[in-house]
Amino acid sequence: MTNETMTTDRVPVDVAVGVLVKRDADGREGDFLLTSRPEGKVYAGYWEYPGGKLEAGESVEQALRRELQEELGITIGAAHPWKVEVMDYPHARVRLHFCKVYDWQGEFEMREAQQMAWQGLPVTVRPVLPGTIPVLDWFAAERGFQGATHRG
């Protein structure tokens, strides 16, 4: 088997990803939350949407609720499925289940010593994780935003 087929044949790991979005009184979407990956993980310091891998028997929404409680100390309301994207990394093949979240309770606590930033387009924090870039493109399409979505 070549390296290439080994890469594409890898079974993807399902990951629940939360895109927390602020809305104004008219329901228009505004800033969204990015968090930096903690020290000791692959891509440490890269900015992403908070989330993590599904555990056995969990739904995407259950995994997201657990991960955001564990990582950020918040309790989310409904998770609205938005997009699904498969990404191939050298370390893993992941199927990212992006969900928009508009309601949450509790104070944000960075339980893994990560950083958080509310961002609009263009995103000003850097570097962003490769898997984050398509999400910025989806936001740009939804919002009619033109130009670079993030800094290189």
Ligand SMILES: Nc1nc2c([nH]c(=O)n2[C@@H]2O[C@H](COP(=O)(O)OP(=O)(O)OP(=O)(O)O)[C@@H](O)[C@H]2O)c(=O)[nH]1
């Ligand atoms: N959380 C998150 N993970 C993402 C995003 N985009 C993306 O490609 N990923 C990838 O999805 C995987 C998520 O794994 P993770 O390491 O964050 O999850 P976890 O907390 O369950 O990890 P653990 O195994 O250390 O407990 C990583 O390979 C990460 O690179 C994103 O926006 N958010």
